[in-house]
Amino acid sequence: MSNFSNQIRASSSLIKRLKQRMTNPAALMQATRHFTTLEGHRPTIVHKRSLDILHDPWFNKGTAFSMTERDRLDLRGLLPPNVMTSEQQIQRFMADLKRLEVQARDGPSDPYALAKWRILNRLHDRNETMYYQVLIDNIEEYAPIVYTPTVGLVCQNYSGLFRRPRGMYFSGEDRGEMMSMVYNWPAEQVDMIVVTDGSRILGLGDLGVQGIGIAIGKLDLYVAAAGINPQRVLPVMIDVGTNNEKLLKDPLYLGLQEHRLDGDEYIAVIDEFMEAVFTRWPHVIVQFEDFQSKWAFKLLQRYRNTYRMFNDDVQTKPNDRTCLFYHVYDLSAYFLGTAGVAIAGLLGAVRAQGRPMIDFPKQKIVVAGAGSAGIGVLNAARKTMARMLGNNEAAFESAGRQFWVVDAKGLITEERENIDLEALPFARKVNEASRQGLREGASLAEVVRVVKPDVLLGLSAVGGLFSKEVLEALKGSTSTRPAIFAMSNPTKNAECTPEDAFSIVGDNILFASGSPFQDVDLGNGHIGHCNQGNNMYLFPGIGLGTLLSGSRIISDGMLQAAAECLAAYMGEEEVLNGIIYPSTSRIRDITKEVAAAVVKEAIKEDLAEGYREMDARELQKLSQEEIVEYVKNNMWSPDYPTLVYKKD
Numbered sequence: 207m208s209n210f211s212n213q214i215r216a217s218s219s220l221i222k223r224l225k226q227r228m229t230n231p232a233a234l235m236q237a238t239r240h241f242t243t244l245e246g247h248r249p250t251i252v253h254k255r256s257l258d259i260l261h262d263p264w265f266n267k268g269t270a271f272s273m274t275e276r277d278r279l280d281l282r283g284l285l286p287p288n289v290m291t292s293e294q295q296i297q298r299f300m301a302d303l304k305r306l307e308v309q310a311r312d313g314p315s316d317p318y319a320l321a322k323w324r325i326l327n328r329l330h331d332r333n334e335t336m337y338y339q340v341l342i343d344n345i346e347e348y349a350p351i352v353y354t355p356t357v358g359l360v361c362q363n364y365s366g367l368f369r370r371p372r373g374m375y376f377s378g379e380d381r382g383e384m385m386s387m388v389y390n391w392p393a394e395q396v397d398m399i400v401v402t403d404g405s406r407i408l409g410l411g412d413l414g415v416q417g418i419g420i421a422i423g424k425l426d427l428y429v430a431a432a433g434i435n436p437q438r439v440l441p442v443m444i445d446v447g448t449n450n451e452k453l454l455k456d457p458l459y460l461g462l463q464e465h466r467l468d469g470d471e472y473i474a475v476i477d478e479f480m481e482a483v484f485t486r487w488p489h490v491i492v493q494f495e496d497f498q499s500k501w502a503f504k505l506l507q508r509y510r511n512t513y514r515m516f517n518d519d520v521q522t523k524p525n526d527r528t529c530l531f532y533h534v535y536d537l538s539a540y541f542l543g544t545a546g547v548a549i550a551g552l553l554g555a556v557r558a559q560g561r562p563m564i565d566f567p568k569q570k571i572v573v574a575g576a577g578s579a580g581i582g583v584l585n586a587a588r589k590t591m592a593r594m595l596g597n598n599e600a601a602f603e604s605a606g607r608q609f610w611v612v613d614a615k616g617l618i619t620e621e622r623e624n625i626d627l628e629a630l631p632f633a634r635k636v637n638e639a640s641r642q643g644l645r646e647g648a649s650l651a652e653v654v655r656v657v658k659p660d661v662l663l664g665l666s667a668v669g670g671l672f673s674k675e676v677l678e679a680l681k682g683s684t685s686t687r688p689a690i691f692a693m694s695n696p697t698k699n700a701e702c703t704p705e706d707a708f709s710i711v712g713d714n715i716l717f718a719s720g721s722p723f724q725d726v727d728l729g730n731g732h733i734g735h736c737n738q739g740n741n742m743y744l745f746p747g748i749g750l751g752t753l754l755s756g757s758r759i760i761s762d763g764m765l766q767a768a769a770e771c772l773a774a775y776m777g778e779e780e781v782l783n784g785i786i787y788p789s790t791s792r793i794r795d796i797t798k799e800v801a802a803a804v805v806k807e808a809i810k811e812d813l814a815e816g817y818r819e820m821d822a823r824e825l826q827k828l829s830q831e832e833i834v835e836y837v838k839n840n841m842w843s844p845d846y847p848t849l850v851y852k853k854d
């Protein structure tokens with residue numbers, strides 16, 4: 207039966223039910239008018255299209271717009287791809303309503319996190335200026351609601367939470383249509399796109415179409431932290447199916463219910479999307495977010511020299527087995543988002559021990575997780591060490607010996623079968639390992655016990671991986687101040703809690719996590735500081751700096767400049783007190799500085815083509831202070847503009 211007949215059938219029974227229940231005559235009339243139209247097959251003339259219809263409660267059908275209607279009304283791409291019956295819509299709404307009580311209490315660290323998200327989201331739908339005013343003024347309190355960790359919960363429950371669409375959806379079904387679909391987006395200019403395919407959302411795995419939440423959350427930070435104009439941001443979901451069996455079976459799931467496209471078919475969809483958005487908005491910047499490692503590296507390599515794009519989670523060149531050292535002199539390709547933030551933290555950890563940063567190459571580092579994020583961090587850390595040691599092959603070799611990498615199968619050695627090419631440079635030599643008393647596949651606890659590392663860093667997506675046994679083993683660290691980076695998100699995926707870290711390993715440790723945690727009262731008049739090591743300290747500044755420089759690509763040097771700026775941001779005293787990352791309340795300031803560093807580097811590399819009235823020549827003339835001022839003056843602030851009506 208067609209969707210239309212389905213809707214009619216559903217609507218008749220609905221009218222009956224509504225009539226029985228509705229006491230408000232206006233609402234009754236409206237509902238009756240709407241559904242009678244469907245019953246009688248008579249079309250309703252509307253004088254609007256696109257978002258105007260979705261935002262008009264009289265005409266909006268949300269996910270129930272049929273595909274032909276979506277095409278007729280320029281709605282294609284503005285809704286998730288799965289067409290729903292009105293019965294399904296009601297079911298989805300009711301299921302969500304009934305779950306509200308439970309859900310509102312299962313926020314990760316805040317029992318009302320999801321309830322707060324709903325309230326903020328409704329404000330976002332009603333009044334953007336006010337929404338961002340609230341967010342900017344209370345960023346420390348609400349970043350964890352609109353962004354990590356609550357955004358993870360939002361993605362997991364997206365089908366239920368969905369009210370009004372935000373952003374664009376491109377699906378495998380839209381092949382051949384994307385070039386025209388992009389014109390359904392109402393904004394003439396888009397500066398920033400965050401796109402995901404939903405395949406690895408935080409540490410929560412494949413969430414399919416529901417992953418759009420992460421793109422929305424990241425763009426909220428682009429607006430709040432970097433002052434990108436909210437009318438010029440576009441969250442995008444590329445729905446190529448999902449391999450999440452639960453979602454495939456869920457009748458209320460909003461995405462395509464088929465397994466993920468793979469191989470050339472997958473690439474073709476992403477290629478078409480890139481071509482479409484860059485055709486309509488040639489100056490847009492596209493941030494790839496939470497793509498599974500299988501594709502993250504390949505897509506980065508495919509597009510980064512042609513388009514203004516970067517990947518927030520990884521930024522690394524694939525290692526070539528035959529040419530392990532080709533990148534010795536090219537440090538910066540490894541510094542982005544996650545890796546840049548991790549390096550800033552790792553250098554902070556050296557300073558926090560009261561040692562000079564140049565001692566970094568002496569640190570013994572155990573990394574749990576060799577996925578896209580872990581490998582990015584490992585490459586960046588190794589390159590940083592190599593540079594400090596003289597930036598030659600011997601330095602690079604020697605730096606490699608400072609890392610022990612443990613993945614789902616345990617310690618990675620050269621004995622590992624079918625070893626991932628990306629992980630190969632970090633595999634321990636078998637002889638060396640056995641001399642230490644270690645072997646292929648050794649457990650994390652064993653590795654920590656034997657190595658006695660200065661740093662234990664987790665990017666494994668496994669909550670609680672730094673168990674009591676592992677943390678007990680870390681007590682044997684040879685460092686005066688062992689550092690624990692539990693970087694996996696969201697909160698429940700953190701490798702350990704700060705409470706466990708401080709109570710088991712000791713008050714003197716340094717602690718950082720990807721998701722925010724409260725500082726810990728150590729009970730002796732001292733506070734155990736919880737740093738948030740999250741790529742949010744870099745991506746907004748990289749985007750803003752790229753935009754304002756007008757650079758056509760995001761060069762390695764621009765990324766490196768961003769990371770170095772973050773590393774230098776914290777003062778000596780703060781670092782000695784265990785504070786290695788700024789508090790979120792300073793995110794607008796740090797973003798401004800990062801953006802200025804990116805602009806400066808783009809000018810230095812002769813990439814800056816200018817932005818609006820600031821052309822390349824004018825940019826060249828700016829002093830350091832003037833660049834910061836230029837950035838500051840171009841950051842959007844949430845003030846109401848004066849509005850004047852003018853006839854078409």
Ligand SMILES: NC(=O)c1ccc[n+]([C@@H]2O[C@H](COP(=O)([O-])OP(=O)(O)OC[C@H]3O[C@@H](n4cnc5c(N)ncnc54)[C@H](O)[C@@H]3O)[C@@H](O)[C@H]2O)c1
Nearest residue numbers: 408409575576577578579613614666667694695720740741
């Ligand atoms: N803090 C940040 O800014 C930041 C940035 C990017 C990613 N992350 C987080 O990093 C995590 C991983 O992301 P990814 O893209 O690398 O994922 P991924 O799936 O590509 O990699 C996960 C890795 O963890 C390993 N692993 C699984 N179980 C393990 C175990 N028991 N012991 C040791 N290793 C194990 C896997 O073998 C794999 O190598 C996610 O939770 C993500 O949220 C945090």
Ligand SMILES: O=C(O)C[C@H](O)C(=O)O
Nearest residue numbers: 354408496519695740741
């Ligand atoms: O989204 C975040 O909070 C950080 C990072 O991009 C991640 O994937 O975990």
Ligand SMILES: [Mg+2]
Nearest residue numbers: 495496518519
């Ligand atoms: Mg991410």
